[in-house]
Amino acid sequence: MREQLRPLNRWTILSTQVVLTILVLGLWELGGRAGWIDKLYFSRPSDIGMQVAEWVRLGYVVKDVVTTMSETLAGLAVGALVGIVLGIVLASNRFLGAVFEPLLVLLNSIPRITLVPLFILWFGFRFESKVASAIALVLFVVFFATYAGIKDVDPTLVASARVLGATRADVVRHVLVPSALTWIFSSLRSAVGFALIGAVVAEYFGANAGVGYRIQYSEANFNTAGVFAGLAVLMVLVTLVDAFIVRVQRHLIRWK
Amino acid sequence: MSDVQPAIRLTGVSKQFPGGYTALEGVDITVAPGRFVSLVGPSGCGKSTALSLIAGLDTPTAGTVKVRDRLVNGVADGVGFLFQRDALLPWKNVFDNVAFPLVLRKRPAKEIAERVNEWIARVNLRGFENHFPSALSGGMRKRVALAQTLVYEPQIILMDEPFSALDVQTRDLMEDELLQLWQGSGMTIVFVTHDLEEAIALSDEVVVMTAGPARVKARYDVTLPRPRVIEQVRLDPRFTELYRAMWNDLRDEVLESYARATSAP
Ligand SMILES: Nc1ncnc2c1ncn2[C@@H]1O[C@H](COP(=O)(O)OP(=O)(O)OP(=O)(O)O)[C@@H](O)[C@H]1O
Ligand SMILES: [Mg+2]
Numbered sequence: 001m002r003e004q005l006r007p008l009n010r011w012t013i014l015s016t017q018v019v020l021t022i023l024v025l026g027l028w029e030l031g032g033r034a035g036w037i038d039k040l041y042f043s044r045p046s047d048i049g050m051q052v053a054e055w056v057r058l059g060y061v062v063k064d065v066v067t068t069m070s071e072t073l074a075g076l077a078v079g080a081l082v083g084i085v086l087g088i089v090l091a092s093n094r095f096l097g098a099v100f101e102p103l104l105v106l107l108n109s110i111p112r113i114t115l116v117p118l119f120i121l122w123f124g125f126r127f128e129s130k131v132a133s134a135i136a137l138v139l140f141v142v143f144f145a146t147y148a149g150i151k152d153v154d155p156t157l158v159a160s161a162r163v164l165g166a167t168r169a170d171v172v173r174h175v176l177v178p179s180a181l182t183w184i185f186s187s188l189r190s191a192v193g194f195a196l197i198g199a200v201v202a203e204y205f206g207a208n209a210g211v212g213y214r215i216q217y218s219e220a221n222f223n224t225a226g227v228f229a230g231l232a233v234l235m236v237l238v239t240l241v242d243a244f245i246v247r248v249q250r251h252l253i254r255w256k
Numbered sequence: 257m258s259d260v261q262p263a264i265r266l267t268g269v270s271k272q273f274p275g276g277y278t279a280l281e282g283v284d285i286t287v288a289p290g291r292f293v294s295l296v297g298p299s300g301c302g303k304s305t306a307l308s309l310i311a312g313l314d315t316p317t318a319g320t321v322k323v324r325d326r327l328v329n330g331v332a333d334g335v336g337f338l339f340q341r342d343a344l345l346p347w348k349n350v351f352d353n354v355a356f357p358l359v360l361r362k363r364p365a366k367e368i369a370e371r372v373n374e375w376i377a378r379v380n381l382r383g384f385e386n387h388f389p390s391a392l393s394g395g396m397r398k399r400v401a402l403a404q405t406l407v408y409e410p411q412i413i414l415m416d417e418p419f420s421a422l423d424v425q426t427r428d429l430m431e432d433e434l435l436q437l438w439q440g441s442g443m444t445i446v447f448v449t450h451d452l453e454e455a456i457a458l459s460d461e462v463v464v465m466t467a468g469p470a471r472v473k474a475r476y477d478v479t480l481p482r483p484r485v486i487e488q489v490r491l492d493p494r495f496t497e498l499y500r501a502m503w504n505d506l507r508d509e510v511l512e513s514y515a516r517a518t519s520a521p
Contacts, residue, residue, distance in 0.1 A: 159313050160343035162331050164357040164404070174356070178347040255347045255388040 075134020087146025134198035145187030149180030297465030
């Protein structure tokens with residue numbers, strides 16, 4: 001079916017996207033200058049750009065990005081690792097799965113953001129409370145994807161591996177994990193976003209650096225351009241990390 | 257033949273699934289070493305179930321299953337299984353799929369490379385070592401599965417309708433290749449099919465099963481001379497004779513199984 005459709009031209013798509021972006025930003029800018037849009041609440045693209053430039057000049061951007069990214073990546077690494085291991089263990093051991101899976105479903109029903117004040121209580125306004133928030137958001141996403149991925153494995157593949165001489169550990173390594181990898185990677189892509197949310201929200205509550213801190217500080221000073229500038233920085237960050245994960249995924253799942 | 261220890265012996269084997277459905281009932285089958293035996297029966301009668309009991313992937317609810325005079329208790333070494341459905345690991349390429357059983361046995365890398373390359377050549381897949389299963393045709397995937405099973409030299413091979421998904425020409429070709437690989441190897445083969453022609457052309461003995469629950473309805477010795485060539489063996493008058501006799505047995509069972517399927521609530 002798909003082959004019969006005329007292929008879409010990449011350049012037409014890209015130029016349409018660029019034109020649309022320019023159009024929206026242009027209208028925003030014009031509306032701000034003409035007074036149709038309240039500058040106090042919505043700022044203007046030019047002001048936002050200038051704000052980013054100012055932060056770059058002051059060295060804030062590098063400092064904030066490094067702070068937020070180290071919290072995000074630490075949370076992502078720990079949360080994903082624990083989620084994957086937990087998923088593998090609970091999905092490949094029927095007894096442990098029956099005991100713990102309902103408990104994790106229960107924990108998952110807690111809105112994770114509400115735990116952030118608790119982490120701050122435990123760890124203070126330090127690095128650890130931000131990482132803990134990121135872990136709390138990432139862990140469940142990755143766990144449930146790993147668990148589902150392993151449960152989804154074709155039973156014929158497991159039977160075949162056993163006949164070929166595989167022990168239980170061999171089955172996990174050669175059949176269950178590779179089969180779950182597709183699921184794990186798609187969960188990792190959303191996990192990046194979640195880790196960043198965890199870190200940034202924890203920064204709102206109290207920090208002295210980081211993109212979340214910069215947004216919160218701007219807001220407290222009625223600097224709307226600063227809030228938007230922070231969001232723009234976040235957007236670029238997520239896009240870059242996502243592109244990286246897609247590349248790793250392509251490499252590891254090239255058999256598809 | 258009675259003085260030789262049988263390769264496989266099923267005695268009074270029954271299998272009832274947890275849902276209550278009885279797939280096998282009082283099945284007695286003895287397979288002498290080195291023989292090529294086919295099981296034929298209507299669809300859904302319990303042929304695959306019988307093979308998983310022999311392979312140790314499942315346990316009977318009554319009776320005993322013995323492989324080389326030892327009670328089957330879990331998956332046994334030295335038994336190969338070609339599954340009805342595709343069972344190659346999609347994330348391993350042809351080389352790694354064929355190497356898999358040797359890797360599991362922790363053979364040295366050099367030996368693995370030699371034996372895998374030899375078997376890839378014997379099933380005519382040279383040049384496809386780095387292809388993933390998704391890039392191969394159905395016939396090629398069956399060849400990879402065959403190499404993967406033969407590479408660790410099991411003495412007993414269970415085949416569950418291995419060629420049923422292939423087109424007729426590819427199938428004839430694969431049947432000839434299988435006979436060539438088996439000839440003189442000493443391997444015991446239990447071959448499940450619902451195609452009588454295939455069963456007669458390949459086997460020393462054909463066991464006809466009843467519609468579920470499966471029991472042994474009849475068995476036939478196929479005395480056609482070997483080595484056989486699939487296209488020629490079909491023209492032998494003894495082939496036609498056997499076919500007619502077996503089809504008589506099978507027809508009642510197929511009709512019975514069909515009547516049940518269409519009158520099911
Ligand atoms: N795990 C199971 N639980 C319950 N019933 C089962 C199970 N496995 C198989 N059956 C039933 O047992 C019967 C025999 O199944 P089996 O797969 O052995 O048949 P078959 O002879 O191989 O059929 P086919 O020719 O279609 O492959 C079928 O009716 C099937 O529905
Ligand atoms: Mg079957």
